[in-house]
Amino acid sequence: MIHGVIITPFDAAAILIVLAATLGYLNRRFLHLPQTIGLTVMGVIASLIVVGIDRLSPGSRLSHEIVAFIAGIDFHATLMDGMLSFLLFAGALHIDWSEMHRGRWAILILSTAGVLASTAIIGIGFQVIAGLMGLSIPLVWCLVFGALISPTDPVAVMAIMRHAAVPPTLQATVAGESLFNDGIGVVVFAIILAAATGTEPLSLGHATHLFLLEAGGGIALGLVTGWLAYRAMHSIDDYQVEVMISLAVVMGGYAVARWLHVSGPVAMAVAGLIIGNHGVAHAMSDVTRDYLLKFWALIDDILNAVLFLLIGLEVVTIPSDMRLILLGAAAIPLVLLARGVSVLVPLAALRPFLSLGSLAPVTLIWGGLRGGISVALALGLPDGPARAFALAATYLVVLFSVIVQGGTIERVLRSRAGIR
Structure with missing residues (x-):
């Protein structure tokens, strides 16, 4: 009001x-x-x-x-229960499965072990930095911040990579990792937050059970909904109905995921991959394919425009406390360090089996932007001292990521590729 x-x-x-x-x-x-x-x-x-x-x-x-006005929008609910399903499905539609399959081990490790390693490094480092500033933040709440800031969102650099001589397999790996680490990151965040608020115990066995249930259930639901939509599209030739089927997958599938307590983001990523590859190749006429891909490209553009505008406007919600600003500024190099470790170690381990090229480290590290998902998770934290610290740090990291990393990634990639 x-x-x-x-x-x-x-x-x-x-x-x-x-x-x-x-x-x-x-x-x-x-x-x-x-x-x-x-x-x-x-x-x-x-x-x-x-x-x-x-x-x-x-x-x-x-x-x-x-x-x-911004508080009345409920940014967390708007993104996590609405926009995210559309964004992940639209992103998955445009990923080439054959190229993604070549980088499947990198995607799997980066979106699981990479997220967990990043969460731990950021959480421990954040508590150490806060302690040096005379601030006392419990480790579990620092781990909550680590979980919410670890998922990457390379929306702003995908188009740039296509014009900067980045190999298709690396493009698919970056996109695939971002899709799945969004879903995995949300699951990890929910598990640690439940422990921080005292609603669930934080034990390795319990966390592993919840992780497998939500992530595995999301994959299964995505396979089922994607396959059903593929079969339905294959049996008809009507672009209007087929576009509505894709909408039904996103909205209905995400609602079912919430009812079943499985990961909706993971389900939508899997369903989008099935429809964007098998559906586009084998179940659609040229007319339907054109309408469906353009429809989802437009949805993606509109939602991303609103999302990044909201991120910019969120500055008015940050408390004006210099300690928060300093802690948030210190979190920027910490997040980059954690991203570097969680990328370079898996790539080194995979080198005997898979090489993504010389551009892979810089693309995955500097191109691993943080975006609206991190802001939405931070805004969804319960009221308390830890919320103010996490919100300020998240906002500054996301702002740096979008403006500095997103604004320079093209020059960095072109320089590394030897393109003027």
């Missing part, structure tokens, strides 16, 4: 779409930045202007109204 006016879900959606379209136009017209980076930057600038107005005019309640 703003000044007595009740903001309905439709009003909130309309405001965000209008803002995304307006700022997207201004970015394309004047800044010429990649869309995700441009919207994030413009969202941050708009937020800082709002904060500045409040500081210069003590009677202003503009930032309070915007915080109330």
Whole structure:
């Protein structure tokens, strides 16, 4: 509610779409930045202007109204229970299974052992850094931060990689790892958060059981829903119905995953791979294929525009405490270090069996961006001192990741590939 006016879900959606379209136009017209980076930057600038107005005019309640508006959106529920299913399915549709199959061991290890190693390194390192600053944060809550910041989201660099001479197998590996480490990361986060809040014990056996149940159940559900959709599409030739079937897979499948308490993100990634490969190749006419892929590309673009705009606007929700800013800034090199270790060690172990090329380390490390999933998980934390630390650190890491890493990855890849 703003000044007595009740903001309905439709009003909130309309405001965000209008803002995304307006700022997207201004970015394309004047800044010429990649869309995700441009919207994030413009969202941050708009937020800082709002904060500045409040500081210069003590009677202003503009930032309070915007915080109330963003809080009313429920960013966590909007992304985790809505947008994420569409984003993962749309991303999986465009991954070449044959290329992904070549990098399957790298994807499997990076999205499981890599996520767990990154969570542990960041969690322990975060507690050490906080202690050096005189802040006392329990280890389990530091591990919660490690789990929520470990999943990567390379949306902003996928198009760049296609123009920077990155081998197709490496492209598929980066995309496949991001899809599955999103799902695995959410599962790990949920397990550690349950232990931190005291609702579930944190033991290796119990955590392994929950992990296998949620991740394995998600894979099984994705295989079933993807296969059913593939068979249905194969038996007809009507692009309108087939696009609706793909929508039913995403919305219905994600709802079923929640009812069954299995990983919806993993299920949608698997279903998207099946439809994007077997479905596109064997179950669709040229007309249907064109409509379906363009439909999901547009959905992906719209949702990502809104998502990265929201990330930029979130700056007004961060408490203005210098200790939080310093801790968040210190978390940036820690996260990069953890990513480096969790990538380089598996790649070294796999070298006798698989070589992804000389571009693999820099692509996976510098191109492993953090995005909306990390912000949504941080915003979903229960109220308490640990939430403020985690939210500030998450925001600064994501901001650095999207703007600095996303803004320089093309030059880095071209330089390493010897392309001017």
